[in-house]
Amino acid sequence: MTPDTATAPAKDPWRQRGRLPLLVGTGLLGVGAVALVVYFGYRADSARAVAVGLALGVVPLPLLGLFYWWIDRYEPEPRRYVVAAFLWGAAGAVGIALVFNELLASTFDLSDGQTATFVAPFVEETAKGLFLLATFLRARRVIGGVLDGLFYAGVVGLGFAFIENILYYSASYLGGPELGLGGAQGATATFAIRGLLSPFAHPLFTASLGLAIGLAVLQRSWWARVPLVLGGWAGSMLLHGLWNGSISYAGIAGFALFYLLLVVVFAGFVTLAIVLRQRQFVVLRRSLSYVADRGWIHPAELPWLTYVGYRAQARRHARDLGGRDAAAVVRRYQALATRLAFVHDAVMLGRPGRDGVERTLAIRAEMDTLRPRLQLPPAIAPLPRPPLLGPPMLTGPPVRWS
Structure with missing residues (x-):
């Protein structure tokens, strides 16, 4: 390759x-x-x-x-x-x-x-x-x-x-x-x-x-x-x-009043965005943990695929060992793992989507082609498992992975 x-x-x-x-x-x-x-x-x-x-x-x-x-x-x-x-x-x-x-x-x-x-x-x-x-x-x-x-x-x-x-x-x-x-x-x-x-x-x-x-x-x-x-x-x-x-x-008073209202609305949208971003993190941890349990990825990879700080550390480690090509492999692998997590989660929750099972398996196959050249840092102590808030394996309809 x-x-x-x-x-x-x-x-x-x-x-x-x-x-x-x-x-x-x-x-x-x-x-x-x-x-x-x-x-x-x-x-x-x-x-x-x-x-x-x-x-x-x-x-x-x-x-x-x-x-x-x-x-x-x-x-x-x-x-x-x-x-x-x-x-x-x-x-x-x-x-x-x-x-x-x-x-x-x-x-x-x-x-x-x-x-x-x-x-x-x-x-x-x-x-x-x-x-x-x-x-x-x-x-x-x-x-x-x-x-x-x-x-x-x-x-x-x-x-x-x-x-x-x-x-x-x-x-x-x-x-x-x-x-x-x-x-x-x-x-x-x-x-x-x-x-x-x-x-x-x-x-x-x-x-x-x-x-x-x-x-x-x-x-x-x-x-x-x-x-x-x-x-x-x-x-x-x-x-x-x-x-x-x-x-x-509305004049100065009306403008000031609506400005305050606009600030409140803006704060609401910002809060919603922050909550949804945190939700993404929870889904990413939960889905990749489940994928690791199935044997699709190694559990030791989870920190380097999940946490923003660890992900950056993994790319730096690969760059130090193998240069820009090695860092690019890690970056691509992390992007595929993220995509796998969200597509897999959507499939298990029964959300609308096109060819979710096939896409999940195709992304997994791409990750398999990159894994031989993957240079991740040494394994670290296992991190706490994500909370089982509506785990996809229990809330979604039966899915057949072939």
Whole structure:
């Protein structure tokens, strides 16, 4: 077995088709995002204003991105989908919003406050939600539950907020009679509201739809899925509309009151994400322990496949012994073990899914091909067994493993 074949991605026979169109579309979205920034500069006739907007727009991204990276660590999403989600928010959704917000405002002769309160929530949440909906319909294995839905909703929202904020910061830098401030003072004042007080707003609005799609994935009937998705979409528009309306019509006191409400809602979503991430850890430990009991993996491998710290330690150990190729083998083996755990758990719980048994056995076969080149650290003392909270072998229907 050559290093190239040993470290190649697992050949999943049930892999979602359409990888090339997704990559091409992602590239086009990247070009579109750059084009939007250039367009902002052309419309403002000021490269400096756009440069200031771009610099300020980047500031909140590392902290918010770190949170979404943290909740995605146990079962990392495909990078191509993560990049596509961000760029869809940054280019696709923003482009749609720019066209239709202005079109509807001019068609119905709406004021800025009316457009922001009644038009923008519908247009923008629909535009952002198109990525989630398309992913749900086309690649349901990518969004496999509530945490995935919240994750992708947040990434799309981050992309949208990033580009939209560049527009707002640039306009504030240029100033105007309706702003009252200009230059660095105007841009800083807008940054304080959008970049410091409410950087989570757009990810939060779209989280309602992400939550609904994550729940819809777990349903067997379309009669249950459709109302969930429509309800989540309505929730996103409602949160967005109330936020914009509080700015346009409610005054300082109304805005402060709704801001506090938004913070509470955001805290609720964050708490839910943390609980679901911890649930992933419990499922990972439980399922892999059961798999080890069946003899599919060695029990001594469990710490290096389960705990984030131990997993990183195992990759460092392999890199020290065998270089980057050995570390890549361990990384691939850990990714396969994680996938095996969640697919196996879903099968044993009888959750909806396509060819779960066959996928479980195929992933196991891929792990077997990597095992001869696997360089894990020496075995450590056995770790406590996970609590048997609804163990899959007792709660699911009988499954025949051939």
